[in-house]
Amino acid sequence: MKIQYFKFSLATRAAITLMIAAGTILPCRSQATEPRFDIKALAVDANEGIAAGDIDNDGAIDLVAGRSWYKGPEFTSRPLRQIEDWNGYVQSNGDYLFDVDSDGRLDVIAGSFLPSEVYWFKNPGDEALRLGQLWPKHLLVDTADDSNEGQLLADVDGDGRPEWIVNSWQKGRPTRIWRLVDCERKDSGAIYEMMPVTLGETANGHGLGVGDISGDGRSDILVGEGWYEQPPNNPWTDAWTFHRDWDLGASLPILVRDLDGDGRNDLLLGSGHDYGLYWWQNLGPDASGKIAWKQTLIDRRFSQPHSLAMADLDGDGVDELITGKRYFAHNGSDPGGTESPCLYYFRWDAAAGNFVRHVIDEGRVGCGLQIVTTDLNGDGKIDVAVAGKSGTYVITQP
8 A cells, every 4th residue: 555645845835825814725625525335345364454556567456465466346366475374463464565676567565563574575477467376475674673563665755765664563662764775686586675774772662654744844754652853964874853752552654644734744643452533733843842732532432543544535635534443453452342343534624623524334344454545446536445354345436
């Protein structure tokens, strides 16, 4: 799944704010239509990762979810890889599509909860895909890090090539970014290898986000114990400044968005293993220079909003917040963990400064660790796909 964040220059932000104030731009939903959803179950297992892309280069979007890939637009199940089960989980905590060997085909990069190795799975090509053969497995790097809550594949430095950022559920662990750099290895055909950059040795914790919250135009890294500010020159040689501004058990991802149009990026986050979905409004630096936050509760009627996404479901030009219960995130031991699965979208009401909840599904579909939002059937509407312990589902708009 490709995680997207809005990035605007300070000048652009200021211009947008002035136009809103002058009435040139009015946030409205006059063109919105109420989305309807068709739900198709693809599998039921303990896999919680999912990603979308054109696997077989036929022009249709396919899905990757754990042990299988699903050929679009029918989303027929095909084998991909074998994964070990572990304590009610599948030993995979995220699927990402990237052309590792630069052969023009999307491969899979996958992380794990306890194993420290990051593997990539080579797209085997037309004939092997047709025959349903397993994808060749290759080691990309052994990070030596376990207790991995998840990771993001995001372009931190803006050079067009993404980085692998790993989140630990344990506090006090190092926070590292793994760069995809050119390599000379010939054993697996990989064009890239992963090289580590340590942002801090003793601050990580449950929750991960990427976005500019300092207002300098550079992406910062948010973790459960605070945030790392990207240095102004070289992020791979210069020190990142850590700000211990919070101590959370937050969602993955934490979303970074300027909701109120004031030119400062706010945070959207969930309590990954409890009740509570929140908007943290960025009020700017206080007298000490520390960013002040105003926390507003969006919803606490369901638990474990562990994964979040934003996309324009109703076609009005304003993104909706999409999340739901990470069903059985701790095998039912979390508060509300045994309650029914659910998936919602929330419309942002700019005039009222709040979100309004709408149901995608209650009773069948829950979340895992990733949410796909893209046009899955080519009709111009944004669709949704999720994978979790309640199953893997495609949710299309008819």
